[in-house]
Structures are given as C-alpha cells and as structure tokens.
Amino acid sequence: MSVVPAEVLPGSALAVEETVxxxxxxxxxxxxxxxxAAVYRAQLSRARVARIPLLFVATFQSIxxxxxxxxVVDGGGEAQAVVAGSSVLVVAFVALNLLAQYFGQLRASGxxxxxxxxxxxxxxxxxxxxxxxxxxxxxxTVVTAVFGCVLFGLPFAHLWVLIAVIPLAGAALAGxxxxxxxxxxxxELATLLGQLGMSAALLLGVLPADRMPExxxxxxxxxxxxxxxxxxxxxxxxxxxxxxxxxxxxxxxxVGVVSLAVATWAYRRAAVR
Amino acid sequence: MCAVRGLAKTYPAVRGRxxxxxxxxxxxxxxxxxxxxxxxxxxxxxPNGAGKTTLxxxxxxxxxxxxxxVEILGHDIVRHPERASRILAYLGQESTALDDxxxxxxxxxxxxxxxxxxxxxxxxxxxxxxELGLTSLAGRPLRKLSGGQRRLACFAAALVGQRPxxxxxxxxxxxxxxxxxxxxxxxxxxxxxxxxxxLLVTHNVIEAETVLDRVAVLDxxxxxACDTPTGLKEQVAGxxxxxxxxxxxAPLHVPEVAALRDRAVxxxxxxxxxLAPEEARTVVATVTGGSxxxxxxxxxxxxxxxxxxxxxxxxxxxxxLVKA
Numbered sequence: 001m002s003v004v005p006a007e008v009l010p011g012s013a014l015a016v017e018e019t020v021x022x023x024x025x026x027x028x029x030x031x032x033x034x035x036x037a038a039v040y041r042a043q044l045s046r047a048r049v050a051r052i053p054l055l056f057v058a059t060f061q062s063i064x065x066x067x068x069x070x071x072v073v074d075g076g077g078e079a080q081a082v083v084a085g086s087s088v089l090v091v092a093f094v095a096l097n098l099l100a101q102y103f104g105q106l107r108a109s110g111x112x113x114x115x116x117x118x119x120x121x122x123x124x125x126x127x128x129x130x131x132x133x134x135x136x137x138x139x140x141t142v143v144t145a146v147f148g149c150v151l152f153g154l155p156f157a158h159l160w161v162l163i164a165v166i167p168l169a170g171a172a173l174a175g176x177x178x179x180x181x182x183x184x185x186x187x188e189l190a191t192l193l194g195q196l197g198m199s200a201a202l203l204l205g206v207l208p209a210d211r212m213p214e215x216x217x218x219x220x221x222x223x224x225x226x227x228x229x230x231x232x233x234x235x236x237x238x239x240x241x242x243x244x245x246x247x248x249x250x251x252x253x254x255v256g257v258v259s260l261a262v263a264t265w266a267y268r269r270a271a272v273r
Numbered sequence: 274m275c276a277v278r279g280l281a282k283t284y285p286a287v288r289g290r291x292x293x294x295x296x297x298x299x300x301x302x303x304x305x306x307x308x309x310x311x312x313x314x315x316x317x318x319x320p321n322g323a324g325k326t327t328l329x330x331x332x333x334x335x336x337x338x339x340x341x342x343v344e345i346l347g348h349d350i351v352r353h354p355e356r357a358s359r360i361l362a363y364l365g366q367e368s369t370a371l372d373d374x375x376x377x378x379x380x381x382x383x384x385x386x387x388x389x390x391x392x393x394x395x396x397x398x399x400x401x402x403x404e405l406g407l408t409s410l411a412g413r414p415l416r417k418l419s420g421g422q423r424r425l426a427c428f429a430a431a432l433v434g435q436r437p438x439x440x441x442x443x444x445x446x447x448x449x450x451x452x453x454x455x456x457x458x459x460x461x462x463x464x465x466x467x468x469x470x471x472l473l474v475t476h477n478v479i480e481a482e483t484v485l486d487r488v489a490v491l492d493x494x495x496x497x498a499c500d501t502p503t504g505l506k507e508q509v510a511g512x513x514x515x516x517x518x519x520x521x522x523a524p525l526h527v528p529e530v531a532a533l534r535d536r537a538v539x540x541x542x543x544x545x546x547x548l549a550p551e552e553a554r555t556v557v558a559t560v561t562g563g564s565x566x567x568x569x570x571x572x573x574x575x576x577x578x579x580x581x582x583x584x585x586x587x588x589x590x591x592x593x594l595v596k597a
Contacts, residue, residue: 023347026359028388038385046373111369118386119358
C-alpha cells in the first residue's frame with residue numbers, strides 16, 4: 001500500500017544512520033486565550049447537540065419546585081428565597097452535576113488523552129468546559145427567575161443582577177463540578193458526587209433558611225451556591241443592601257477561583273499518570 | 274529520530290475486593306530498546322496485553338516510565354513530557370473527547386489547540402477533510418457516523434497542524450478499503466513531502482506486512498524481534514503452514530493422520546500444522562488420497578506470515594495475533 005519506496009524519502013535513514021544530534025524545533029504552543037476560546041466553542045456546540053433535553057429537565061424541575069412551594073410559602077422573604085434558590089438550582093444542575101459527569105466519563109474512557117497530547121494549557125481545557133457549561137445555564141436560569149417573579153408577584157426591577165450571579169455562581173459550581181469529576185477515582189463516583197452536590201443545592205438553597213436547624217444552616221453556609229442564592233434574593237427587596245449583595249458575589253468569585261484552580265490541578269494529575 | 278533505551282514500567286499488584294479478583298504485579302514494558310529512523314513507518318505488533326499501548330503512552334508523554342529514556346528528535350521526553358505534544362500527533366483508540374462535535378469542528382478545534390491561528394486552522398481543516406474524502410460528512414457529529422468513518426474523522430483531526438512524528442494506535446480498525454486507502458495515501462504524501470515518521474500500533478498482520486518498513490514484535494512487555502517484515506519472515510522461511518479442515522472429525526483410524534495429531538494445533542474441525550516444505554507435501558498427498566480424503570472438507574498451504582513469525586519466536590499467546 002505504501003507507494004513511496006523508503007530510499008527516495010528525504011532524509012531517509014534506511015541507508016544513512018542518523019547523524020543529526022541537535023534537538024529539532026518544537027511546534028508552537030497553543031496560547032491560553034485562543035485555546036480557551038476554541039475549547040469553549042467546541043464545548044458549547046457539544047452542549048447544544050447533547051444537552052438541550054437536560055436543560056429542559058433542569059428548568060421544569062425548578063419551575064415545578066416553585067409551584068409546589070407556592071402552596072407552602074406566603075410571599076415575603078421566603079418567596080424571594082424560593083425564587084432565587086430555584087434559579088440558582090438550574091446553574092447547579094448543569095454546571096455542577098453535568099460537568100462532574102462529563103469529566104468523570106472523559107477521564108475514565110481515556111478521552112483526556114486527546115487534550116493531554118495537544119500543547120494546550122490545562123487551564124484552557126478546564127475553564128473552556130466550565131465556561132461553556134455555565135453559559136448553557138443562562139436561558140434556563142432566566143426563564144426560571146421570570147416565571148418565579150410572576151408566580152410570587154416579585155418585582156422585575158433588579159433581575160439584571162443575574163448578569164453577575166450566573167457567571168459567578170457558575171464559576172463556583174462548575175469549578176466544583178470539574179474538580180469532583182476529575183478527582184473521583186471512578187466515573188460512577190463522579191456521577192454520584194455531582195448528584196449529591198445538586199441535591200444539596202436544592203435542599204439547602206430552595207428551602208427557606210429560617211426554618212432549618214443549626215447544623216443544617218452551617219452546612220448551608222459551606223455550600224457555594226448559597227451565596228449566589230443570597231445575593232439574588234436580596235435584590236428582590238424594596239431597598240436592596242448592595243454591599244451585602246457584592247459581598248455574597250465576592251464569596252462566589254473567590255470559591256470559583258479556588259475551585260477552578262483545584263480543577264486545573266486535578267486535570268494535570270489525571271492527564272499524566 | 275526516536276530512541277528508546279531500557280524503558281520499563283511495572284503496574285503494581287492490585288488487592289482483590291469483593292467481586293473483583295486480585296491481579297498480580299504486571300511488567301507492562303520490560304527493558305524496551307528501540308530505534309525509529311526518520312521517515313519510516315515503524316510498527317509495533319503483538320497480542321492484547323503485550324504492552325503496546327503502555328509503550329505508546331510512554332512515548333507520547335502520557336505516562337512516566339519507572340526507568341529508561343525516550344528521546345524524540347533530540348528531546349528528552351521522560352524529563353519533559355510536555356514537549357511530546359509539540360513534536361508528535363497522537364491518534365488514540367478513544368474518540369470520546371470529539372464524539373459530540375461535528376467532523377469539521379473536531380478537526381478545526383484540534384488544529385487550534387495545536388497552536389494554529391484560526392484562519393490557518395480552517396484552511397488546514399478544509400485541506401485535510403478534502404484529502405480524506407470527508408467533506409460531505411463535515412457537518413455531521415462524530416457520534417452519528419459509523420465506526421470506520423468516525424475513526425477516519427479522528428485521523429483527520431490528528432493530521433491538522435503538521436507534526437514530524439505521527440503515533441497512530443490502530444488507525445484503520447473498522448474502516449472499509451476506501452478509507453484505508455485514504456489513510457495510507459495521506460501518510461505517504463506526508464512522508465514524501467515532509468519526511469514524516471510514523472509509529473503504528475496494529476493487530477492486523479496483513480496490513481503490517483504491506484505498509485510497514487520495520488516492525489518490532491512485542492510479547493509480555495519485551496521486544497522479541499525487530500526487523501523488516503521480510504527479514505522477520507526469513508527467520509521462519511523453512512516452514513510452511515498447513516491447515517486441514519475435516520468434515521466432522523479427524524479420521525484417526527488412518528495411521529498417518531493419527532501420527533500428525535500430536536503436532537497439530539486443533540481448533541474445532543480445523544488442524545493447523547507448521548511443517549518443513551517436504552513434510553507438508555507428504556501430508557497433503559496423504560490427506561488428498563485414500564480414505565482420509567473422504568473426511569477432508571478443505572485444506573490450505575501457506576507460506577509464513579508475520580503471525581507465524583510471532584508464534585515461532587515463542588510468543589505467549591498460542592492462538593496467535595488477534596486478527597489474521
């Protein structure tokens with residue numbers, strides 16, 4: 001099948017033993033931002049193909065929870081918490097649960113080899129995937145928030161704060177999801193951890209905090225999604241205290257940076273064994 | 274171009290758990306020494322579990338060896354595994370990272386991640402898809418393609434962003450003859466134009482004989498032979514293979530046939546014998562005449578293939594390589 005005899009090849013070595021000892025020039029390295037953009041674009045297109053049904057599930061789940069809570073909660077602060085919690089739950093479902101599953105499966109099936117044999121910075125792979133999953137939550141989160149405002153008669157005035165809440169809560173939860181997926185020794189475990197993380201975000205984020213026992217409230221404080229929920233819930237009030245909103249969002253941001261750094265480290269560890 | 278010295282990797286023993294039997298310590302590669310020259314297609318041949326994949330993972334910087342050195346184009350890959358990705362393109366057996374992408378986006382993204390500018394990546398993508406006859410499938414996600422087409426799309430992704438060294442792990446598995454031709458055509462063009470070197474992992478003995486310049490036979494982590502396919506076959510030139518297929522069972526009442534039984538490898542109705550040419554002629558004469566012929570369904574006489582070389586060299590897997 002080979003139509004070129006080896007003797008005519010340039011630099012053919014069948015006849016001449018190699019004499020060049022100098023190191024050959026290395027191919028270019030992919031730089032962080034272009035590589036990140038390429039991974040982001042590819043992941044977003046992947047998500048479009050494979051994840052749309054799941055986005056519907058995530059949105060309907062949140063809307064269903066709000067309808068259920070409508071019978072229990074009678075407006076006021078509790079309604080704000082329910083709407084904010086349900087909206088952030090969409091982010092938790094996609095960014096934490098689905099991303100943990102994705103990285104878990106990619107690692108187990110040897111798919112990471114593809115990225116590991118390309119000259120791409122680990123941060124670009126992790127941030128590109130996390131960013132794509134976080135962006136993918138936008139429509140579901142917005143639909144849930146708007147529906148919740150209508151259902152509970154909350155003001156629409158400050159819904160713009162979602163522009164900050166989605167990326168920051170998204171970064172925190174996607175970073176956590178990526179780290180769990182890459183660190184879990186088996187893919188089933190990654191799936192389990194992702195599901196547990198989402199259940200925690202559901203129970204601790206949607207249910208009003210005032211009725212919880214002390215220990216559960218402590219657990220709630222440990223969960224990064226809580227700060228996204230709090231920041232969003234505060235903006236429904238007549239005079240939101242923007243310093244607290246910023247503080248909550250800052251916590252999300254810090255958790256996001258730390259968890260994405262851990263995920264990047266976990267990727268590096270998983271890629272080369 | 275690629276020099277491997279004393280490469281060794283041992284997987285530690287795994288203690289058994291409930292439902293999972295314990296596995297002993299495994300030497301996946303054991304003091305491997307190889308020299309791959311520039312511009313050649315070098316093959317790694319061996320049965321499942323011979324250590325081919327482990328060796329390839331060590332060459333591509335995906336796994337650190339316990340001992341030994343790997344030098345590719347003057348770069349020490351054991352000390353600087355990250356440099357491997359800037360010298361070589363690797364086509365692994367798994368496509369999970371690309372499965373949900375379209376053929377076009379898979380190739381373009383891979384090119385971008387190999388450091389190409391976006392315009393350059395698009396141009397190379399179009400050229401490679403055209404070269405491999407994939408243009409009509411460009412908009413389809415890999416997941417929706419047949420196994421052979423998906424493999425070809427992954428091969429396309431491996432070619433975007435020129436590399437002087439291609440490491441291909443069973444590139445043509447599941448492909449139809451047209452796709453195979455496209456693969457070897459593309460490899461030959463790169464060899465002729467750029468002096469590209471290829472390391473090929475394969476199970477397919479026939480393909481190995483036709484495309485490889487040199488081949489290393491691996492068995493239980495060791496290189497048991499390394500030569501051109503023809504050179505290897507000369508080592509067993511004194512033997513031919515006789516396959517006898519009986520209608521129901523062997524006619525053991527014929528003394529000549531009964532005498533052969535000890536030397537035959539039996540599998541169902543088939544007997545496989547490795548004999549000197551003179552003996553083979555006698556055997557064929559015996560079974561095609563007299564009462565043995567009534568029991569004979571079919572017989573073949575073949576000159577040695579790489580599979581016979583492997584068996585003659587004392588390969589552990591007595592059933593031979595996986596796909597003949």
